[in-house]
Amino acid sequence: MQYKNLGRSGLKVSQLSYGAWVSFGNQLDVKEAKALLQCCRDHGVNFFDNAEVYANGRAEEIMGQAIRELGWKRSDLVVSTKIFWGGPGPNDKGLSRKHIVEGTKASLKRLDMDYIDIVKFVNFWLVGVSGNCCRPDISTPIEETVRAMNYVIDQGWAFYWGTSEWSAQQITEAWGIAERLDLMGPVVEQPEYNLLSRHKVESEYLPLYQNYGLGLTTWSPLASGVLTGKYSKGTIPPDSRFALENYKNLASRSLVDDVLKKVNGLKPIADELGVPLPQLAIAWCAANPNVSSVITGATKESQIQENMKAIDVIPLLTPAVMEKIEAVVQSKPKRPDSFR
Template identity: 85%
Template structure:
């Protein structure tokens, strides 16, 4: 496993990481979570991601209990959680000072931890001034409840505004953004965020490298395996949006490239995300140890992504976003 700095910060995170979205609380209990997490650690993963909204808080409880029962040394791992959707009350969601502070305390209680390493704003909150959120995140850091803060699915403009507030008030700005990034979702990471990397040293912990499993190739015939994510009731809408003919045709076009390299398509897709120099860590998901073992081998695929191979991938997916400077 390789370890990269989280953006310009001094925090080192594993190039591949594990996220509890979908699995913890929906598909896995504590006992199963322990075996999954230990399998990740055995492969060098040190970064684990969660959120207050995952399984309505149950995902944090499961992760916290599993880590406690595994007896891990807290300083050996990096834990992130996200604040935005904390309940049904008018102040239980969003990024007001009230919810940031109360939500963080509630998350820490569920995780049974004194602090998280990284606290993320799970979405932008257009009803709360960004200055209020920046001040609240700094209050959390000043109290030792988190060491770093960041954003998830914010626009470059919103992140730039947050940095402007932080610099004006001599506060800590966001060090990381957590966007979706895969061969079918590229514009933010490759175009919109470009100024953020050099101007503010933003790192990325990207999610959905397999486009919710589409890039494993298991849906290529349009059939949904019963043990897959798209078989879950909550994800049926996502399945109908994702499993379209054009996407499945492109996935089929990637299969010969993976075969030529002698690797599964899933490893090729994860390695492609991790090879982007602006990506600090690629969040993977899994419900079985065998899936983790397969995902982690993507590290060995990164050196195989020569310019020639990358060109073949681009020809197959035809998803490269246009850069502003190439519109003419």
């Protein structure tokens, strides 16, 4: 496993990491979680991602209990969680000072930890139900969020803070406020990034890497499993994510002819390299120098073992191979004029 600095910070995270979205609390309980987490550690993973909304908080409870029972040294781990959607009450959601403080303390209690390494703030985002709604918490000024997060850090409840699915404009505004007030700005953004979803990482965020040293912990490298090739025939395996009730709408939007054609076109490239398609897709994400860590998901140890082999595929992605991939997916976003 390789370890990269999280953007310009001194924090080192494993190039591949593991996230609890979907699996913990929905498909897996503590016993299964322990086996998966141990498998990740055996492969050098030190970064684990969670959120207060995952399984309504149960994912954090499972991860915390599993880590405690495994007896791991806390300082060996980098744990992140995300705040926005904490419950049904009017102040149980959003990025107000009240919810940031109370939500962070509630996450710490569920995780049974003294601190969280990274707390990220999400745009209004109904995970697994409607996808990214592409609008921020318009009821809370960003200055309130920046001040509240620095309070959380000053209390020792978190070491760093970041964002998830924020726009470049919002991140720039947050950094401007932080610099004006001599506070810590967001060191990391967590966007979706894969061969089918590239605009933010490869176009919109370009100025942020240089201006603020923004790091990325990207999610969905396999596009919710589409890039594994298991849906190529248009059928949905009963044990897959798209078979879950909450993901049927996402399945109908994702499994379209154009996308399946691209996936089928990638298979010969993977075959030529002698690697499975999922490893090719994960390695492609990790090869981007602006990506600090690629968050993977899995419900079986065998899936983790296969995903982790993507590290060995990165050196195989020569310029010629990358051109072949580009010719198939044709998803490269247009670069801003100032970065051409």
